[in-house]
Amino acid sequence: MRAVVFDRRGVLAIADRPEPSPAPNEVLIKPAAVGMCGTDIHVFDGEFEGTVYPLVPGHEATGEVVEVGAGVTALRPGDHVAVNPSTTCGECEFCRNGQQNICLKWNGLGVVASDGACQELFTAPLANCYKLRPDTDLYQAALIEPLACAIRGYDLLARRLGQHYLIYGSGTMGLIMAQLAPRAGAASVTIVDLNPERLKTAAELGFANAHTSADQAERAQWDVVIDCTGSIAAIEDGLARVKPGGYFQNFGVAPADQTAAYSPFRVYRGEITVTGSMAVHNSFGRAVEMYEAGAINPGPMISHSFTLDEYARALEMFRSGAGRKLQIRPNDTESRVFVA
Numbered sequence: 001m002r003a004v005v006f007d008r009r010g011v012l013a014i015a016d017r018p019e020p021s022p023a024p025n026e027v028l029i030k031p032a033a034v035g036m037c038g039t040d041i042h043v044f045d046g047e048f049e050g051t052v053y054p055l056v057p058g059h060e061a062t063g064e065v066v067e068v069g070a071g072v073t074a075l076r077p078g079d080h081v082a083v084n085p086s087t088t089c090g091e092c093e094f095c096r097n098g099q100q101n102i103c104l105k106w107n108g109l110g111v112v113a114s115d116g117a118c119q120e121l122f123t124a125p126l127a128n129c130y131k132l133r134p135d136t137d138l139y140q141a142a143l144i145e146p147l148a149c150a151i152r153g154y155d156l157l158a159r160r161l162g163q164h165y166l167i168y169g170s171g172t173m174g175l176i177m178a179q180l181a182p183r184a185g186a187a188s189v190t191i192v193d194l195n196p197e198r199l200k201t202a203a204e205l206g207f208a209n210a211h212t213s214a215d216q217a218e219r220a221q222w223d224v225v226i227d228c229t230g231s232i233a234a235i236e237d238g239l240a241r242v243k244p245g246g247y248f249q250n251f252g253v254a255p256a257d258q259t260a261a262y263s264p265f266r267v268y269r270g271e272i273t274v275t276g277s278m279a280v281h282n283s284f285g286r287a288v289e290m291y292e293a294g295a296i297n298p299g300p301m302i303s304h305s306f307t308l309d310e311y312a313r314a315l316e317m318f319r320s321g322a323g324r325k326l327q328i329r330p331n332d333t334e335s336r337v338f339v340a
C-alpha cells in the first residue's frame, strides 16, 4: 500500500507500507478526498507544535468504510464517512473540564502523532467517524472538517441578528466563515483579500462586497471581524475596524513567535471582545448536518485534485498561493483540474 510520508521535517517520501487493520473500536477507511490546508505546510516545515515524524499527513478526509474492528456496530463496510481528526487525552485538566480541543496532548490524525489519510487505506477511531448520506458527494464533502472548525469559531461569537461581518481571507476558511455569516444573522458580509484572484471565488459564491483593502468597503467599522489569514498585518488592520461592543476573532493560524500591535484603550473603551478558535469542538456532527443541508456551496471552492504520487506538486502549488482548495485523492488514478 502506498502512503505519503513526512519522514522528518521538510522531507517528503512516497512509501510502500503494509495495509493497516482496524483495532477494536476502529474503522478501516479507503479515503476518497483529503483537503490540503495551511496546517499541512506547518507540519511539513516542522512548525506545528508536537509533530512526531515519520507521519502520514492528511486531516480533512472522507472515505468509504472497508472493514470494522471488533466492537464496531454503528458502521459497516460500504458506508461513507467524514472523519474528525482530533483525538484528545481525556486525562488533562482541560479534557476533564469539557474543553477537549485545548487538551494539553491534543493529537490530530495527520498533524501530531497519528497517521492521517494520505495513503490508500487508513484507520480512525469509530468515535471520530461520521456517517454521510449515500447521495452526498464524497469528494466535495472533505470540506466538512474545515466547516466543523468554522462552526467552533461561531460558537465563540455572541451572534445577534443584523450584525455586519468583515472577514479577512478569501481562501477556504474565509469563504466558509462568510457563507455561515448570513445563517448567523449577518446583515452584510465584507471579504478582504490582498490577492484579487482569490476574490473571484468570493464573487462566484455571491459576495458582492469583496475588496483588496477594507478601505474600499462601504463602511468603516463592523460588529464582527474574523481574521482567516493569520497575517499580522491583517490582524492589526482588522482589530482597528471592530465597532465598539463588537467581536474580533483570531481564526487564522499566525506564526507562533510573532506578536501584533493593538490599542488596549480601544478594547477597554469599546468593550471589544477578542477571541481565538482552536480546531473542532463538539462541532463535527453539526458540520455534517449543515453540509448536507447545503450550508456551503462546495463547487466553486475546490480547484484541483492530486494523486498520492503528486503530493509534492500539490504542496508546491499550495505554497505558491495558486488555485483554490487543493485535494489529494489517494485512490484516484489521475490528478484533476476543476477550476482552471
Ligand SMILES: [Zn+2]
Pocket: 036, 037, 038, 039, 040, 059, 060, 146
Ligand atoms: Zn486543515
Ligand SMILES: [Zn+2]
Pocket: 088, 089, 090, 091, 092, 093, 094, 095, 096, 100, 103, 104, 105, 106
Ligand atoms: Zn487532554
